[in-house]
Amino acid sequence: MSYFNIDSIKDRTFDAIVIGSGISGGWAAKELTGKGMRTLVLERGRNVQHVTDYPTTLKNPWEFDHLGQMPKAVKDANPIVSRCYAFNEDAAHFFVKDAEHPYVQEKPFDWIRGYQVGGKSLLWARQTQRWSKYDFEGPARDGFAVEWPISYDDIAPWYSYVEKFAGISGNKDGLPQLPDGEFLPPHEQSCVEKYFGEQMAKHYNGARPIIIGRCAHLTKPNQIHYDQGRAQCQNRALCQRGCPYGGYFSSNASTIPWAQRSGKMTLKSDSVVHSILYDEKLGKATGVRVIDANTKEAVEYYAKVIFVNAAALNTNLILLNSKSNRFQNGLGNDSGVLGKYVAFHNYRTSISGEYEGFMDTTTEGIRPNSSYIPRFRNVFKQETDFLRGYAAGFGASRMTYNDRSGMGEDLKNSLAEKKYGNWRVGSHIMGETIPKETNYVALDSQLTDPWGIPQLKISVSYDDNDEKMIKDFHEQLTEMFTKAGFTNIKTNDIPNKAPGLDIHEMGGVRMGKDPKTSMLNKFNQLHACKNVFVTDGACMTSTATQNPSLTYMALTARAADYAVKQLKAKNL
Numbered sequence: 227m228s229y230f231n232i233d234s235i236k237d238r239t240f241d242a243i244v245i246g247s248g249i250s251g252g253w254a255a256k257e258l259t260g261k262g263m264r265t266l267v268l269e270r271g272r273n274v275q276h277v278t279d280y281p282t283t284l285k286n287p288w289e290f291d292h293l294g295q296m297p298k299a300v301k302d303a304n305p306i307v308s309r310c311y312a313f314n315e316d317a318a319h320f321f322v323k324d325a326e327h328p329y330v331q332e333k334p335f336d337w338i339r340g341y342q343v344g345g346k347s348l349l350w351a352r353q354t355q356r357w358s359k360y361d362f363e364g365p366a367r368d369g370f371a372v373e374w375p376i377s378y379d380d381i382a383p384w385y386s387y388v389e390k391f392a393g394i395s396g397n398k399d400g401l402p403q404l405p406d407g408e409f410l411p412p413h414e415q416s417c418v419e420k421y422f423g424e425q426m427a428k429h430y431n432g433a434r435p436i437i438i439g440r441c442a443h444l445t446k447p448n449q450i451h452y453d454q455g456r457a458q459c460q461n462r463a464l465c466q467r468g469c470p471y472g473g474y475f476s477s478n479a480s481t482i483p484w485a486q487r488s489g490k491m492t493l494k495s496d497s498v499v500h501s502i503l504y505d506e507k508l509g510k511a512t513g514v515r516v517i518d519a520n521t522k523e524a525v526e527y528y529a530k531v532i533f534v535n536a537a538a539l540n541t542n543l544i545l546l547n548s549k550s551n552r553f554q555n556g557l558g559n560d561s562g563v564l565g566k567y568v569a570f571h572n573y574r575t576s577i578s579g580e581y582e583g584f585m586d587t588t589t590e591g592i593r594p595n596s597s598y599i600p601r602f603r604n605v606f607k608q609e610t611d612f613l614r615g616y617a618a619g620f621g622a623s624r625m626t627y628n629d630r631s632g633m634g635e636d637l638k639n640s641l642a643e644k645k646y647g648n649w650r651v652g653s654h655i656m657g658e659t660i661p662k663e664t665n666y667v668a669l670d671s672q673l674t675d676p677w678g679i680p681q682l683k684i685s686v687s688y689d690d691n692d693e694k695m696i697k698d699f700h701e702q703l704t705e706m707f708t709k710a711g712f713t714n715i716k717t718n719d720i721p722n723k724a725p726g727l728d729i730h731e732m733g734g735v736r737m738g739k740d741p742k743t744s745m746l747n748k749f750n751q752l753h754a755c756k757n758v759f760v761t762d763g764a765c766m767t768s769t770a771t772q773n774p775s776l777t778y779m780a781l782t783a784r785a786a787d788y789a790v791k792q793l794k795a796k797n798l
C-alpha cells in the first residue's frame with residue numbers, strides 16, 4: 227500500500243499546507259511560497275485557470291441561451307443560491323448549487339459559496355475599505371464580544387502591503403472612520419452622487435460624507451500589476467464572469483499564478499479537506515486528511531505549518547471535525563468557543579428615491595463601482611439605542627423607459643427609442659452585527675455530505691440590535707434624501723429575509739487576548755496548537771461595517787510573515 231511507503235510519505239510532505247485557494251488562501255500561498263516555503267494548496271473544487279476557464283467572459287448578451295436570466299427550473303431547484311443577486315446565467319458556474327453541498331439550517335441562513343480554485347474571489351463585488359481604530363476598539367468600548375488583540379496600528383502596514391499588490395482604486399478622503407489606503411486613481415461619481423455629497427456636506431457639516439467606493443480595480447496599473455500579467459480595467463462591468471484582463475483582483479489573476487511562478491507551490495484541486503491531524507506526543511498538528519472529490523479516496527498530507535482558509539464557516543467545520551484525544555470538541559477548542567460568536571453583516575434593507583434635477587445629463591457607459599456612505603452612527607461616542615453602526619452603498623443613475631403607446635409603425639419606432647426619466651437614487655444598509663454566543667455553527671450528529679463529512683448546522687439570526695439599526699437607517703436615510711430634494715422615497719425591508727446574502731459571515735474561531743475566551747492569538751495562531759493559523763473570516767472578533775476581504779488579506783500576509791519567522795526560529 228502506497229500509504230505506508232516512505233517515498234510516498236515524502237512526496238506528501240511539504241513545509242506548509244494552505245486549505246482553500248480563495249481570497250485569503252491565495253494570499254497565504256503567495257506569502258508562504260514567496261518566503262521559500264514548499265507549499266501545498268488544497269482546494270475542494272475544480273481548477274479554474276485565469277482566462278481559459280472563464281467561458282462567458284466575451285459573450286454578447288444575445289449569445290446566452292436565456293439572455294442572461296436563470297431558467298425557472300434552475301431557480302426552483304436552487305432556492306438558496308438563486309436569492310444571490312449575482313447568480314445569473316453568465317456566472318452560475320462559479321456558484322455552489324443547493325443540492326450538491328447540503329447543510330442544516332437550524333435557523334434559515336442563505337449560505338452562498340464558490341467551490342473552485344479562486345473561491346469567491348471570482349464573484350465578489352470588489353469593495354475594499356480599511357477598518358479604522360474605532361472598529362478594532364469597538365468591542366472593548368461598547369462591551370460586546372471580546373477585545374481585539376490587535377489595533378489599527380498593528381495592521382496598517384499590512385493593509386498598505388496588500389493594497390499595493392492587489393491594486394485598490396479610491397480617493398484620499400481623509401476620514402478618521404475610514405482610513406485612506408495606497409490608492410490607484412478613483413472612479414468618478416455621477417453628477418447626482420456628487421450633488422448628494424455636496425448637499426450632505428452642507429446639511430451635516432461634513433459629518434456624513436458621500437465618497438466614491440474603494441475597490442480592487444486597476445484603474446491605472448503599476449509595474450507590480452503588469453508583472454502579475456494584469457492590465458488596466460476596461461470598465462466592462464462584467465466582472466463576475468472572470469476578467470480576461472485581470473482588471474480586478476482575484477486569486478486566479480493575481481496571487482495563485484504569482485505563487486505558481488515561485489516554483490514552490492503545488493496546487494491540488496478536487497481535494498476536500500476532511501480534518502487536521504494532531505499528534506499528541508509532538509503537541510502539534512502534523513498534516514491534513516483529504517478526501518478526493520471524485521474518487522472519494524482518503525489521503526494524508528503533512529507539513530510543519532497549516533493555514534486554514536476555507537472561508538469562515540467551512541473553516542469552523544474543518545476545525546470542529548478535527549477531533550483527537552487531546553481535542554475532543556475540535557482542534558484548539560480548549561475554550562469551548564469554537565463555532566460560537568458567529569456574526570455577519572446586515573444587508574437586509576434599502577431605500578430608493580428619484581431626483582428631478584440634472585435633466586440635461588445622462589449616465590451612459592459603465593463603471594464597476596458605486597458611491598459609499600461611511601459609517602456615521604456611534605463612531606466617536608454612543609448616540610443611539612443600538613450598538614455600533616452601519617455604512618451604506620449609494621448609487622444614482624438616470625431611469626430609462628420606452629414609450630409603449632401607439633400602434634404599428636409608431637409603436638415599433640417608439641420601442642426602438644430609449645427615453646430618459648428622472649434620476650433614480652438608491653442606498654442599501656451595510657450594518658455591523660454583534661457576535662453572540664447564541665449565533666453558532668456546529669456539526670450535525672447524523673447527517674453527512676457526499677464525502678462522508680458531517681454537515682454543518684447553522685444557527686444564526688438577526689436580533690433586536692439589527693432591528694433598531696434598520697429603523698435608524700430608514701429614518702436617517704429618509705431625512706438625508708429629503709434634505710437633498712429627492713422625491714418618491716421608499717424604504718424596502720423584508721423582515722422574514724434570512725441572513726447570509728451579504729456573504730460576509732465571520733467568527734467562530736475568533737482572535738482574542740485570553741485563551742479562555744478565544745481561539746486565536748494576535749498572530750492568528752491557535753492558542754492551543756501553535757502551528758495552525760486561521761486567517762479567513764472565521765478569525766474575526768467583530769465585524770465592523772466595512773466589506774471584510776481586504777482585512778482578511780492583510781491579516782493573512784501578517785500571519786504568514788510571523789509563521790515563517792517562528793519556523794526559522796524553530797518555535798513551531
Ligand SMILES: Cc1cc2nc3c(=O)[nH]c(=O)nc-3n(C[C@H](O)[C@H](O)[C@H](O)COP(=O)(O)OP(=O)(O)OC[C@H]3O[C@@H](n4cnc5c(N)ncnc54)[C@H](O)[C@@H]3O)c2cc1C
Nearest residue numbers: 246248249250270341345346351352353499537762773775
Ligand atoms: C456576489 C458576491 C459579492 C461579494 N462582494 C464583496 C465585496 O464587495 N467586498 C468584499 O470584501 N467581499 C465581498 N464578497 C465576499 C468575499 O468574496 C469573501 O469575503 C472572500 O472571498 C472570502 O475569502 P476566503 O478566502 O475566506 O473564502 P473564499 O474566497 O470563498 O475561498 C475559500 C476556498 O476554500 C475552499 N474550501 C472550502 N472548504 C474546503 C475544504 N474542506 N477543503 C478544501 N478547500 C475548501 C473553497 O472551495 C474556496 O475555494 C462577495 C462575495 C460574493 C459571492
Ligand code: SF4
Nearest residue numbers: 459460462463469473
Ligand atoms: S470592469 Fe474591469 S475588471 Fe470588470 S470585467 Fe471589465 S475590465 Fe474586467
